[in-house]
């Protein structure tokens with residue numbers, strides 16, 4: 084048994100560390116349901132729990148609500164999902180009263196939206212921001228969770244729901260001298276609330292993943308110089324964002340029910356129509372025209388509406404990649420820079436494809452330069468800048484677009500202790516083990532919607548499926564006089580091996596962060612749900628139809644439970 088320290092062996096997160104308070108924690112609340120995380124998943128879970136008549140409280144480490152959309156406030160941060168397909172669908176009134184300004188909203192609008200939801204449904208009084216959970220311990224004698232926070236408070240709850248996010252623990256590469264830099268330094272996933280002044284500054288951006296390629300064009304016009312440090316070139320395609328016209332607003336309102344039905348049954352949770360052809364069904368001319376249409380299409384439709392064999396057939400994928408490569412060559416005037424921006428080590432969607440607005444164009448500006456870290460790796464960060472094998476450059480600001488400890492990062496750092504003191508990070512030492520991506524064996528009454536083994540497209544859609552399942556489960560328990568639920572290890576094993584086996588057929592390669600590959604020492608295990616949303620639906624239905632047979636239900640007053 085390990086003590087509940089709330090710390091993980093890998094120390095990646097540099098957001099404020101929990102205060103190590105020696106004095107006994109003050110009991111702040113005792114509720115039926117305690118939710119951790121005020122992102123889109125946690126807010127929804129809080130709403131549903133209260134609506135179902137449970138007492139509920141939410142704790143959030145950040146000083147405001149929004150989760151991803153609170154922390155990632157860097158210039159250029161915006162949706163890659165269509166705004167109206169990402170927002171909540173549980174209330175038609177909410178949908179009608181919130182008019183998204185753009186098809187792909189920017190961070191400030193998203194943060195405003197989530198705050199609006201919190202106030203609209205009177206949730207704020209059940210929330211505590213600035214409270215990082217440092218430990219959560221299951222007491223077998225009472226069947227309740229005891230949760231401690233960085234504020235030195237304790238919360239107790241029958242059910243603990245960690246909606247702590249898959250992309251909420253920023254990752255910094257372990258580079259010598261990183262702390263010695265005397266200029267300003269920001270991670271995109273921990274951006275300060277006070278806007279950063281880039282005007283006339285010498286700026287370095289490290290990383291060209293989804294966040295890096297958003298921030299680069301957003302600041303390129305303001306800075307004196309911008310040096311982009313690229314480890315991996317990515318297949319970036321245009322987001323094709325635009326304002327939502329008044330006619331489209333009216334259509335969205337009128338089509339609400341149809342849209343919900345499409346989204347609620349879509350495998351990826353998007354509205355994009357599915358293609359009916361494989362790449363080689365078309366003639367060369369037809370294929371080129373189709374690829375042009377894809378290039379001009381919005382966001383993720385380049386993946387979800389592309390040829391049906393795009394990710395399964397390497398030859399088909401290579402054609403699409405060559406099409407994108409030609410686009411890059413036609414936009415970027417310097418041929419050497421263009422070649423460096425074209426991925427050579429993976430096909431389209433083997434890594435999460437980023438979407439961009441004016442990204443390749445910035446490399447035509449005289450103040451922007453690209454450093455290929457595969458050719459000239461970073462040796463160290465100095466007091467004044469960055470040194471590669473090619474020499475040192477000085478900067479005023481370094482932006483770290485270096486990603487996150489995906490999937491398991493937050494849950495492994497929360498100090499979760501289940502039966503007999505079992506540490507979640509130990510149970511998951513070789514990779515997460517879950518059932519439906521909501522529960523783990525040995526951790527009764529503990530759920531983690533929006534965590535590993537669940538993700539399969541447009542996040543709020545399947546996270547919402549999980550929250551609805553959890554809430555329905557709690558109601559069912561209450562109705563039948565049970566108060567304890569724990570997944571059977573055999574079902575945990577079944578779901579986990581479904582995920583692992585299906586990973587081979589997933590479009591994503593092992594070099595993708597969806598396998599944890601960006602974090603040194605992290606086990607290479609698939610962190611998404613390779614069965615996709617249809618598998619999640621099917622299994623949830625099966626669980627409910629079979630009276631929760633995948634779970635052990637009990638009463639805390641049962642002798643077996645009390646002595647377990």
Ligand SMILES: Cc1cc2nc3c(=O)[nH]c(=O)nc-3n(C[C@H](O)[C@H](O)[C@H](O)COP(=O)(O)OP(=O)(O)OC[C@H]3O[C@@H](n4cnc5c(N)ncnc54)[C@H](O)[C@@H]3O)c2cc1C
Pocket residue numbers: 119120121122123124125142143144145149150151152153155160161162163164169214215216217246247248249250251272294493496497532533540541542543546
């Ligand atoms: C820049 C960026 C853009 C994205 N764009 C899209 C997109 O367009 N479409 C899409 O589907 N997905 C997108 N994602 C994924 C995104 O994370 C999800 O869409 C969604 O926001 C997840 O919501 P969540 O509530 O599950 O988690 P989060 O929004 O990550 O919220 C989790 C919250 O839990 C809190 N927390 C964690 N640990 C603790 C603790 N110990 N104690 C207290 N609080 C804690 C965190 O502070 C955080 O606020 C994007 C992610 C990023 C980083």
